[in-house]
Amino acid sequence: MRLSHLILHNFRSYADADLTLHPGPNVLLGYNGVGKTNIAEAMGYLSSLSSHRVTHDAPLIRHGESQAIIRAQAHRGRREAFLELEINPGKSNRARINRGSPVRATEALGILRTVLFAPEDLELVKGSPTVRRRLFDTLAVQLHPSLGQLGLEYGKVLRQRNALLKSIRHQGFTPTHESTLEVWDAQLAQVGGRLLRARLDVLGSLRPHVSQAYQDLSHSVRTARMRYLSSLTGHDEDSEERTTPRSSQSETDISALEEASSEQLMQQILQGLQSVRKRERERGITLIGPHRDDVDFSLDTTPVKGYASHGETWSYALSLRLASYRVMIDDDPQPGAEPILILDDVFAELDARRRRRLAELATGAEQVMVTAAVDDDVPESLLSNAYRIESVDQISHATRTGPAQAEHD
Numbered sequence: 001m002r003l004s005h006l007i008l009h010n011f012r013s014y015a016d017a018d019l020t021l022h023p024g025p026n027v028l029l030g031y032n033g034v035g036k037t038n039i040a041e042a043m044g045y046l047s048s049l050s051s052h053r054v055t056h057d058a059p060l061i062r063h064g065e066s067q068a069i070i071r072a073q074a075h076r077g078r079r080e081a082f083l084e085l086e087i088n089p090g091k092s093n094r095a096r097i098n099r100g101s102p103v104r105a106t107e108a109l110g111i112l113r114t115v116l117f118a119p120e121d122l123e124l125v126k127g128s129p130t131v132r133r134r135l136f137d138t139l140a141v142q143l144h145p146s147l148g149q150l151g152l153e154y155g156k157v158l159r160q161r162n163a164l165l166k167s168i169r170h171q172g173f174t175p176t177h178e179s180t181l182e183v184w185d186a187q188l189a190q191v192g193g194r195l196l197r198a199r200l201d202v203l204g205s206l207r208p209h210v211s212q213a214y215q216d217l218s219h220s221v222r223t224a225r226m227r228y229l230s231s232l233t234g235h236d237e238d239s240e241e242r243t244t245p246r247s248s249q250s251e252t253d254i255s256a257l258e259e260a261s262s263e264q265l266m267q268q269i270l271q272g273l274q275s276v277r278k279r280e281r282e283r284g285i286t287l288i289g290p291h292r293d294d295v296d297f298s299l300d301t302t303p304v305k306g307y308a309s310h311g312e313t314w315s316y317a318l319s320l321r322l323a324s325y326r327v328m329i330d331d332d333p334q335p336g337a338e339p340i341l342i343l344d345d346v347f348a349e350l351d352a353r354r355r356r357r358l359a360e361l362a363t364g365a366e367q368v369m370v371t372a373a374v375d376d377d378v379p380e381s382l383l384s385n386a387y388r389i390e391s392v393d394q395i396s397h398a399t400r401t402g403p404a405q406a407e408h409d
């Protein structure tokens with residue numbers, strides 16, 4: 001998979017930018033803050049409708065404007081698609097495919113697949129559960145685009161259910177509240193059961209690849225493991241954050257959960273909601289569902305978060321991204337379908353062995369976008385198509401520093 005053109009309008013620092021991209025490596029060089037990551041972010045957003053830096057869309061819009069547009073010419077083998085995505089914070093995002101009528105943005109999911117590596121990836125291991133949930137959900141959406149719409153629905157039901165619980169907390173519980181809550185329970189369970197099943201499937205697919213990638217990167221005898229922590233099996237996000245890093249959930253409960261169908265998960269969510277009714281009314285928030293879950297990363301039986309060294313933490317984070325790349329290739333092994341690799345300022349963070357490993361992967365990929373502030377940070381093997389962004393206004397006139405384009409076409 002590859003892009004031949006990326007056009008931005010009012011996206012982050014760019015009023016207008018038009019970038020021609022080549023098969024193989026494309027390297028963007030430029031000073032700190034010149035707008036390299038903004039381009040990497042736009043490519044990532046187009047494939048997943050989510051940013052690796054922010055959880056809501058407002059910062060993606062150029063300051064003072066109300067809408068951003070990302071346009072791209074995408075190629076998958078011999079097939080081509082012209083994608084246009086309007087980002088409208090506070091309103092629905094819209095897409096146009098091959099200059100057709102505007103449709104929901106989620107209709108554009110699946111056309112483009114990317115895997116983005118960034119310095120922020122350390123947060124996958126060290127950060128809050130939200131970051132890990134986003135990793136699994138973003139991958140699930142790229143593999144099964146219909147989940148994009150389902151995720152939006154879940155968010156809507158959750159917001160409405162939380163609003164009801166808040167008003168119960170302030171006004172007291174009435175029979176009308178009871179019946180309305182039951183309607184929201186059913187909807188939350190129905191959508192949540194399917195989302196949870198998709199997340200568990202992604203976890204199952206990633207597991208062997210994460211363990212393999214960790215061994216390749218670290219030459220360690222320890223095994224990288226992942227364990228799902230669910231609100232259905234006693235995981236409590238609040239106490240987890242405050243006290244111990246590991247949940248006391250039983251392994252049997254976790255295995256049963258991983259094997260349950262989405263209908264069984266739906267029933268379990270319904271029962272779970274019943275069992276926490278009193279606490280939910282007191283706190284005014286929904287305490288059961290995939291939005292309260294987490295994934296525990298460990299090396300053998302030692303947790304990574306809070307225990308691993310800096311190098312081990314980097315290896316684990318990189319393993320998660322390398323594994324995501326492998327899972328996408330397993331999912332669609334056709335020539336031309338492999339995801340675009342986006343390596344946003346990562347080489348500066350890595351030691352020689354990890355750099356080499358990532359460069360090997362990148363050299364073999366159909367298309368790679370690399371960003372770096374310092375030329376020397378980029379491995380020689382990737383420097384064939386390098387551009388220097390002089391300023392945000394000069395992206396379309398960037399100075400090429402590598403050999404002629406013809407070598408790649």
Ligand SMILES: Nc1ncnc2c1ncn2[C@@H]1O[C@H](COP(=O)(O)OP(=O)(O)OP(=O)(O)O)[C@@H](O)[C@H]1O
Nearest residue numbers: 012013032033034035036037038059061062063373
């Ligand atoms: N919504 C926005 N509107 C206008 N400018 C923005 C917006 N969001 C970010 N910027 C600007 O974009 C610039 C950051 O761009 P970016 O993160 O792409 O830099 P970079 O070249 O990757 O830098 P570094 O090498 O430091 O990572 C900053 O100057 C920031 O103020």
